[in-house]
Amino acid sequence: MREITYLEAIREAMTQEMERDESVFLIGEDIGTYGGAFQVTHGMYEQFGPERILDTPITELGLTGAATGAALIGMRPIAEIMFMDFTTLASEQLVNQAAKLRFMFGGKASVPMVLRTPAGSGTGAAEHHSQSLENWFVHVPGLKVVMPTTPYDAKGLLLASIRDNNPVVFVEHKLLYKTKGEVPEEDYTIPLGQADVKRSGTDLTIVATSIMVSRSLEAAEELAKEGINVEVVDPRSLRPLDTGTIVESVKKTGKVLIVHEAVKTGGFGGELAGVIAESEAFGYLEAPIVRLAGREIPIPYNRTLEQNAVPQVANIVEKARDIVQLKV
Amino acid sequence: MEQEPKVKPKGKKKGITVGKAEAREMLLQMYEIRAFEEQAEKSYMAGKIHGTMHLSIGQEASAVGSISTIEPTDYILGHHRGHGLCIAKDADLNLMMAEFYGKENGYCRGRGGSMHIADVEGGNLGANGVVGGGLPMAVGVGVGLKMRAKGQVILSFFGDGAASTGAFHESMILAVLFKVPVVFICENNQYAMSFRTSDWTTSENLAGLAEHYGMPAVATDGNDLLAVREAVEEAVEYARSGQGPYLVVNDTYRWRGHSKSDRNRYRTQEEIDEWKSVDPIERFRKVASKKKWLTAKEADEIKDEGYARIEAARIFAEDSPEPTVESIEEGVYAP
Numbered sequence: 320m321r322e323i324t325y326l327e328a329i330r331e332a333m334t335q336e337m338e339r340d341e342s343v344f345l346i347g348e349d350i351g352t353y354g355g356a357f358q359v360t361h362g363m364y365e366q367f368g369p370e371r372i373l374d375t376p377i378t379e380l381g382l383t384g385a386a387t388g389a390a391l392i393g394m395r396p397i398a399e400i401m402f403m404d405f406t407t408l409a410s411e412q413l414v415n416q417a418a419k420l421r422f423m424f425g426g427k428a429s430v431p432m433v434l435r436t437p438a439g440s441g442t443g444a445a446e447h448h449s450q451s452l453e454n455w456f457v458h459v460p461g462l463k464v465v466m467p468t469t470p471y472d473a474k475g476l477l478l479a480s481i482r483d484n485n486p487v488v489f490v491e492h493k494l495l496y497k498t499k500g501e502v503p504e505e506d507y508t509i510p511l512g513q514a515d516v517k518r519s520g521t522d523l524t525i526v527a528t529s530i531m532v533s534r535s536l537e538a539a540e541e542l543a544k545e546g547i548n549v550e551v552v553d554p555r556s557l558r559p560l561d562t563g564t565i566v567e568s569v570k571k572t573g574k575v576l577i578v579h580e581a582v583k584t585g586g587f588g589g590e591l592a593g594v595i596a597e598s599e600a601f602g603y604l605e606a607p608i609v610r611l612a613g614r615e616i617p618i619p620y621n622r623t624l625e626q627n628a629v630p631q632v633a634n635i636v637e638k639a640r641d642i643v644q645l646k647v
Numbered sequence: 648m649e650q651e652p653k654v655k656p657k658g659k660k661k662g663i664t665v666g667k668a669e670a671r672e673m674l675l676q677m678y679e680i681r682a683f684e685e686q687a688e689k690s691y692m693a694g695k696i697h698g699t700m701h702l703s704i705g706q707e708a709s710a711v712g713s714i715s716t717i718e719p720t721d722y723i724l725g726h727h728r729g730h731g732l733c734i735a736k737d738a739d740l741n742l743m744m745a746e747f748y749g750k751e752n753g754y755c756r757g758r759g760g761s762m763h764i765a766d767v768e769g770g771n772l773g774a775n776g777v778v779g780g781g782l783p784m785a786v787g788v789g790v791g792l793k794m795r796a797k798g799q800v801i802l803s804f805f806g807d808g809a810a811s812t813g814a815f816h817e818s819m820i821l822a823v824l825f826k827v828p829v830v831f832i833c834e835n836n837q838y839a840m841s842f843r844t845s846d847w848t849t850s851e852n853l854a855g856l857a858e859h860y861g862m863p864a865v866a867t868d869g870n871d872l873l874a875v876r877e878a879v880e881e882a883v884e885y886a887r888s889g890q891g892p893y894l895v896v897n898d899t900y901r902w903r904g905h906s907k908s909d910r911n912r913y914r915t916q917e918e919i920d921e922w923k924s925v926d927p928i929e930r931f932r933k934v935a936s937k938k939k940w941l942t943a944k945e946a947d948e949i950k951d952e953g954y955a956r957i958e959a960a961r962i963f964a965e966d967s968p969e970p971t972v973e974s975i976e977e978g979v980y981a982p
Contacts, residue, residue: 391784392791415777423758424773425754428773
């Protein structure tokens with residue numbers, strides 16, 4: 320099968336869906352001739368024109384609200400927020416409006432929109448362009464939150480998100496944009512709320528999100544050399560969450576390491592730990608549930624400091640080894 | 648204090664667009680609003696209402712005059728003081744009152760209450776609890792309506808309080824940029840909760856602000872039903888014909904406090920009484936009588952009819968079932 324990048328997979332999903340469904344349109348900053356800050360929408364303005372690629376001035380609140388309003392009357396907008404940090408500016412419309420309209424109106428409305436946004440550190444963009452705020456939105460009933468790791472997942476999950484009748488926050492990772500993988504040319508969807516076992520193993524379950532899935536897979540390769548057989552589970556969508564796949568994996572291995580880039584306190588790892596602790600997997604645990612996550616700091620600029628702010632492959636290897644050897 | 652229209656609507660007069668039937672309908676709606684609000688207050692005082700409320704008594708001409716200009720297939724999007732807007736958009740009074748009472752058969756199944764009454768199918772995209780929250784959404788509705796090209800428009804209502812938010816600034820810019828069929832209607836009732844709007848702007852200045860963003864705008868005497876109607880009629884025609892957004896500022900006043908916590912410490916009784924002397928309902932009755940649309944007797948009968956309908960709605964609401972706890976998690980996600 321052909322290989323394309325994560326970024327191209329996202330663009331292909333949007334392009335194919337816009338060709339298929341007239342109600343889909345894009346709205347965001349510099350998504351027109353500029354092609355988006357990360358070039359995700361490159362060429363789409365030329366193909367679809369200004370009527371369906373709505374390039375906006377700096378108006379995170381306004382454009383997110385515009386997507387919400389358009390969705391409320393049955394359009395399927397895809398809003399791009401250039402950096403996840405700027406979703407803080409869009410939150411009023413996303414959290415108070417888009418997420419709540421259906422429930423607030425007695426189940427008689429729907430808001431089928433997607434808000435795409437790149438998160439994560441590693442580009443030297445410092446405190447205001449590097450955050451991973453996914454769990455802020457996981458906390459809001461009415462929203463769905465999706466975090467693809469591979470190009471294949473990115474395309475299938477984005478198509479599913481656009482066709483979903485609810486507001487979906489689609490969290491991309493900047494460092495994944497150029498990673499390559501096999502992606503079918505035809506359109507296909509991956510249901511939201513279906514985890515994927517990215518690697519099978521018997522000694523330890525690693526549940527990781529976004530780029531930490533890739534790092535965990537690398538870590539698993541190294542651990543395999545030491546005879547440690549790691550299973551890597553990627554929830555892919557955080558809300559709704561496929562608890563079944565996670566619980567089954569932990570029951571099998573008896574040990575679990577949770578890895579994410581976001582700050583540990585209040586992060587999604589706490590939710591995962593809670594889900595596991597409350598489940599029948601609890602009785603199978605042979606070691607404490609361990610979280611490896613971002614430090615309790617903003618993302619610093621300096622390269623060394625930045626790398627040390629979030630888990631790297633070596634940290635995952637070390638932590639996984641400790642758990643397997645019952646040193647935690 | 649007799650108010651003259653501060654700014655005359657621009658453009659040609661379209662002649663008489665109000666006849667006996669329209670006058671009757673508009674007076675009835677204004678009485679229904681007045682009666683609904685008075686009933687809401689009574690029910691609250693009687694301990695029958697769980698939450699708070701924001702009453703629009705004194706602002707009836709703004710709601711009715713504005714919404715009387717659009718078609719049933721057009722949309723409105725309101726604000727937290729939105730009972731009058733719903734009624735002007737032909738809401739079913741029973742379902743509205745049932746929602747106010749938090750009942751299962753209310754518009755929002757008792758989930759939204761006073762501040763969130765909506766009827767999406769009927770073109771009412773809801774009242775909103777966040778000041779300025781409706782403005783960006785209205786732009787998006789406009790984007791969708793423009794793409795669908797069926798000649799529909801949306802009236803986006805907000806207050807003077809919303810005009811100071813960042814959402815207003817962003818929405819004005821996007822509306823002009825995308826040339827959307829949105830008529831923004833600012834109901835300047837002079838206070839954002841307790842903050843006196845004249846401390847930072849006026850209705851004329853708000854209209855001027857919109858003009859700076861690049862859209863036509865006009866300030867009206869918001870207690871004069873016909874002045875409001877004439878201004879909004881022109882704005883709707885402008886938006887519907889694809890020329891883009893328009894702002895109308897209705898200068899008006901709320902007789903009651905901001906909500907139930909208001910002790911009126913920020914304004915005087917004299918000021919309230921002055922505004923009561925320019926009651927939009929009484930003013931319209933005078934005009935309707937002068938123009939021989941309605942006799943005093945007919946107007947009284949219309950008043951009785953309005954109050955009777957609200958009384959019927961009250962009984963309907965009080966007899967309606969409560970939502971069940973078993974259904975509490977329904978409606979968060981669409982299938």
